[in-house]
Amino acid sequence: MTSKPGRPVTTVDGHHVIIGGRRWRATDPSVPDAVGARLRVHLMAARRAVAAARRARDPQAEAAARTRVQGAKEALGERGRPWWEQSAEERRARWSDGLAALDALEDLS
Incomplete structure (x- = not known):
């Protein structure tokens, strides 16, 4: 296991x-810093939306917010097909398509 100051401990292979x-x-x-930052903004907004929907006891809103969480996590490579099994092109498409989809959802609200 390895660790850098201010960062969590990682496994030797860097996968976890x-x-x-x-x-x-x-x-x-390989997610660019600016893209990762935007994806994390979407992720945290979606997590807040999950909490708000749960407090309001609104299962439809909660499901929609959880879908946004899933999309952000997949775009970051934290869920779905492991990023270390994807080509550089597949990885780039994953985060750019995921960010575009989350941006489009934000535009609808």
Whole structure:
């Protein structure tokens, strides 16, 4: 396992981070910083929307928000097909298509 200052401990292969003793899939390191930042903004907004929908007891809104969380996590490479099994072109398409889809959903609201 390895660690850099201010960053979580990662497995030697860099595929996972260790947080609170649990192993989680790491964000794809090839996602450009600006794109990753935008995807994380979408992710956190979607997580807040999940919480708001749960407080309001609105299952439709909760399902829609969870779909947005899933989309952001997939675009970051944290869910779906592992990023280390994808070609550079597939990885680029994953994050650019995911960001475009999340941006489009934001435009509709």
